[in-house]
Amino acid sequence: MSTEPEQEVTGTISWPHPEVVDDLARLRRTAPLTHCITNIVVTNFTANILLAAGASPAMVVTIEEVADFVKIAQALLINVGTITTIDAAVMLKAAATAQQTNTPWVLDPVAAGALKFRTDIIAELIKFKPTVIRGNASEILAVSGFEGGGKGVDSTASSIDAIPAARQLALMTGAVVALSGEVDYITDGKEVIAIPGGHEIMTKVTGIGCSLGALIAAFLPVSETPLRASSTASAIFAAAGSRAFQKAHGTGSFSVEFLDQLSTIGLV
Amino acid sequence: MSTEPEQEVTGTISWPHPEVVDDLARLRRTAPLTHCITNIVVTNFTANILLAAGASPAMVVTIEEVADFVKIAQALLINVGTITTIDAAVMLKAAATAQQTNTPWVLDPVAAGALKFRTDIIAELIKFKPTVIRGNASEILAVSGFEGGGKGVDSTASSIDAIPAARQLALMTGAVVALSGEVDYITDGKEVIAIPGGHEIMTKVTGIGCSLGALIAAFLPVSETPLRASSTASAIFAAAGSRAFQKAHGTGSFSVEFLDQLSTIGLV
Amino acid sequence: MSTEPEQEVTGTISWPHPEVVDDLARLRRTAPLTHCITNIVVTNFTANILLAAGASPAMVVTIEEVADFVKIAQALLINVGTITTIDAAVMLKAAATAQQTNTPWVLDPVAAGALKFRTDIIAELIKFKPTVIRGNASEILAVSGFEGGGKGVDSTASSIDAIPAARQLALMTGAVVALSGEVDYITDGKEVIAIPGGHEIMTKVTGIGCSLGALIAAFLPVSETPLRASSTASAIFAAAGSRAFQKAHGTGSFSVEFLDQLSTIGLV
Numbered sequence: 001m002s003t004e005p006e007q008e009v010t011g012t013i014s015w016p017h018p019e020v021v022d023d024l025a026r027l028r029r030t031a032p033l034t035h036c037i038t039n040i041v042v043t044n045f046t047a048n049i050l051l052a053a054g055a056s057p058a059m060v061v062t063i064e065e066v067a068d069f070v071k072i073a074q075a076l077l078i079n080v081g082t083i084t085t086i087d088a089a090v091m092l093k094a095a096a097t098a099q100q101t102n103t104p105w106v107l108d109p110v111a112a113g114a115l116k117f118r119t120d121i122i123a124e125l126i127k128f129k130p131t132v133i134r135g136n137a138s139e140i141l142a143v144s145g146f147e148g149g150g151k152g153v154d155s156t157a158s159s160i161d162a163i164p165a166a167r168q169l170a171l172m173t174g175a176v177v178a179l180s181g182e183v184d185y186i187t188d189g190k191e192v193i194a195i196p197g198g199h200e201i202m203t204k205v206t207g208i209g210c211s212l213g214a215l216i217a218a219f220l221p222v223s224e225t226p227l228r229a230s231s232t233a234s235a236i237f238a239a240a241g242s243r244a245f246q247k248a249h250g251t252g253s254f255s256v257e258f259l260d261q262l263s264t265i266g267l268v
Numbered sequence: 269m270s271t272e273p274e275q276e277v278t279g280t281i282s283w284p285h286p287e288v289v290d291d292l293a294r295l296r297r298t299a300p301l302t303h304c305i306t307n308i309v310v311t312n313f314t315a316n317i318l319l320a321a322g323a324s325p326a327m328v329v330t331i332e333e334v335a336d337f338v339k340i341a342q343a344l345l346i347n348v349g350t351i352t353t354i355d356a357a358v359m360l361k362a363a364a365t366a367q368q369t370n371t372p373w374v375l376d377p378v379a380a381g382a383l384k385f386r387t388d389i390i391a392e393l394i395k396f397k398p399t400v401i402r403g404n405a406s407e408i409l410a411v412s413g414f415e416g417g418g419k420g421v422d423s424t425a426s427s428i429d430a431i432p433a434a435r436q437l438a439l440m441t442g443a444v445v446a447l448s449g450e451v452d453y454i455t456d457g458k459e460v461i462a463i464p465g466g467h468e469i470m471t472k473v474t475g476i477g478c479s480l481g482a483l484i485a486a487f488l489p490v491s492e493t494p495l496r497a498s499s500t501a502s503a504i505f506a507a508a509g510s511r512a513f514q515k516a517h518g519t520g521s522f523s524v525e526f527l528d529q530l531s532t533i534g535l536v
Numbered sequence: 537m538s539t540e541p542e543q544e545v546t547g548t549i550s551w552p553h554p555e556v557v558d559d560l561a562r563l564r565r566t567a568p569l570t571h572c573i574t575n576i577v578v579t580n581f582t583a584n585i586l587l588a589a590g591a592s593p594a595m596v597v598t599i600e601e602v603a604d605f606v607k608i609a610q611a612l613l614i615n616v617g618t619i620t621t622i623d624a625a626v627m628l629k630a631a632a633t634a635q636q637t638n639t640p641w642v643l644d645p646v647a648a649g650a651l652k653f654r655t656d657i658i659a660e661l662i663k664f665k666p667t668v669i670r671g672n673a674s675e676i677l678a679v680s681g682f683e684g685g686g687k688g689v690d691s692t693a694s695s696i697d698a699i700p701a702a703r704q705l706a707l708m709t710g711a712v713v714a715l716s717g718e719v720d721y722i723t724d725g726k727e728v729i730a731i732p733g734g735h736e737i738m739t740k741v742t743g744i745g746c747s748l749g750a751l752i753a754a755f756l757p758v759s760e761t762p763l764r765a766s767s768t769a770s771a772i773f774a775a776a777g778s779r780a781f782q783k784a785h786g787t788g789s790f791s792v793e794f795l796d797q798l799s800t801i802g803l804v
Binding site: 040043044047048051052057058059060061062063064065068069072086255256257258259260261262263264 | 307308309310311312313349350351352353354355379382383384385386471472473474475516517518519520521523524
Binding site for chain 1: 588
């Protein structure tokens with residue numbers, strides 16, 4: 001897989017890019033109801049991230065309710081991190097409903113490629129046309145059919161090396177692909193937007209990547225395009241992460257500062 | 269639904285009302301074992317809230333154990349926030365057991381009215397005579413049979429407008445109704461106690477309302493009446509919330525300060 | 537049960553004992569993939585504790601995946617805190633797989649003795665030869681067959697009084713027993729290592745004990761013996777706890793400081 005990634009990046013976005021600032025203001029004004037079906041490790045953190053940014057999170061996770069709630073919600077996140085037999089049916093029903101009702105949705109294929117059960121479910125979910133697929137390099141490589149190699153939930157590949165796979169996955173599925181790493185790359189298969197910033201400590205707190213998927217979902221109803229929604233969410237995370245690191249004394253205070261930054265960025 | 273709410277409020281309680289101070293001292297001395305069957309978003313926060321206040325939380329959630337544990341526990345919380353098919357059976361068994369054993373219990377009917385499955389289960393649960401029903405205005409309106417209109421888990425109505433519904437629900441069920449909002453109102457159908465204070469930032473952290481339900485449950489075995497238990501818990505939350513807001517720099521540090529306040533209020 | 541515990545303690549370890557420092561450096565260098573099947577109250581905190589210390593946590597909890605993931609992981613934690621019917625089958629499969637593949641594993645028998653269902657499952661799990669059993673005095677007394685008496689998840693016995701039970705349990709099962717309390721005691725049935733330090737506030741934050749079990753698991757692949765892995769994890773927790781208490785203003789900031797200490801101890 002030989003790549004010349006420098007040539008592939010067609011733009012760079014970072015806070016306070018005017019589009020990012022505008023979209024965040026719109027998010028806060030409209031508080032989009034964001035339906036999250038996510039893993040049991042990060043439910044609380046994800047809800048707090050969405051609330052801090054200004055969205056309205058809701059976790060509805062039972063087969064009897066999930067279709068009705070997808071219809072009420074303005075966006076949906078499906079994150080397979082701790083998927084169970086029961087969750088799989090709920091996720092498939094949610095995705096099918098989202099496709100029917102044109103509810104924009106994000107798929108986070110946690111640990112794709114590492115375990116057969118979830119890899120199969122992820123393949124089924126992709127048939128329901130996610131608006132955005134967000135993952136680290138190992139996950140995007142696995143989902144795109146390129147060689148993966150994740151270790152649990154952490155990527156063993158660098159995000160820049162997965163750009164070709166991300167572009168191909170975007171072209172194959174019609175989804176925007178949001179590739180997380182030291183630099184985030186967002187692509188619709190043609191454009192590739194680089195989002196620099198953030199800090200390595202973000203990998204030492206559980207749920208930063210998972211909650212980025214949730215925030216991308218929250219931006220889908222307020223941003224002009226899924227490419228922009230994904231870039232905006234990523235740029236806000238990068239800025240909040242850099243600022244939080246300056247004030248943190250370890251991973252505990254980093255989490256706290258990250259939420260503080262997210263809840264105050266752009267205000268004054 | 270025409271209301272003259274000002275006339276309905278028969279009392280106001282706030283920290284450091286002597287009854288509140290006394291009940292908190294008793295809670296800390298006896299550490300009531302509080303059985304929480306709550307939603308997956310707030311389990312950790314709820315446990316930490318109860319520990320900070322001085323109670324002893326325990327989450328026992330499987331059908332094989334739930335009845336035995338209700339018998340051991342001094343109070344029970346049932347919160348339907350992320351109810352599943354399996355949870356529904358557990359909750360019904362817990363509620364039935366609580367009624368048999370006279371274990372005082374709190375029902376938190378999260379998102380009642382918004383989704384049929386949970387609304388039906390909530391109706392079943394109410395037959396087992398909760399000691400207290402705690403919810404926001406939309407939820408109390410829905411449960412009481414007045415018109416609801418919640419958006420996910422957030423209320424779209426103001427707490428003061430739901431006082432008549434709260435009173436009627438109390439009279440219908442025999443439960444004390446704890447109505448959360450900008451001002452909290454607690455009623456047994458006759459008296460209506462207003463609890464001012466708190467801060468709007470409390471709606472930007474997930475689980476504040478849910479953990480208030482848990483703290484009300486913890487006070488039931490130590491307070492003279494359910495009305496007083498609910499008012500006490502509410503007044504402590506309002507005081508801790510106001511104080512925490514003074515020290516917070518965003519939603520992350522607010523959560524931390526809120527737990528700090530709760531764990532130290534009235535000491536020194 | 538007459539005991540002369542002073543005579544039974546054969547050693548004391550505390551930070552910065554050179555073995556503890558060495559093992560922590562090795563943990564950070566190798567970031568062992570630690571498979572956690574734990575309770576819904578502490579999943580997030582446990583993941584953050586492992587990340588802060590330098591390990592790589594992963595929660596894989598469904599029957600279809602659990603055996604495959606035990607084979608990938610370098611260590612396993614099974615904590616029965618909020619066990620369900622479904623979890624029981626997953627835990628038994630994980631434990632059986634760990635025994636087959638010689639994956640070192642920790643059993644945390646939360647509330648053993650207090651409830652029949654989990655007590656029976658714990659007895660089944662022990663047949664698969666846990667490397668370490670970690671619990672408070674009530675739990676160790678119950679599992680060893682001595683008289684228990686826990687109140688929910690909190691111990692009603694003192695750790696020093698449970699040393700004879702811990703030694704007997706170690707001799708019966710071949711596991712190292714890590715007994716948590718005001719002082720932690722670690723024993724393989726012959727040696728008894730005392731770990732002083734820590735602070736009582738650690739009992740006022742949910743998940744400290746549970747995440748200690750996870751950290752012991754993470755040390756198993758990097759320490760020379762299970763006795764040393766358990767002592768090392770305990771000594772690091774005691775040091776981080778003492779230091780965090782100095783900086784904390786309540787239980788909320790204690791949690792944050794504890795993670796900060798854990799993520800920076802021994803660095804600089």
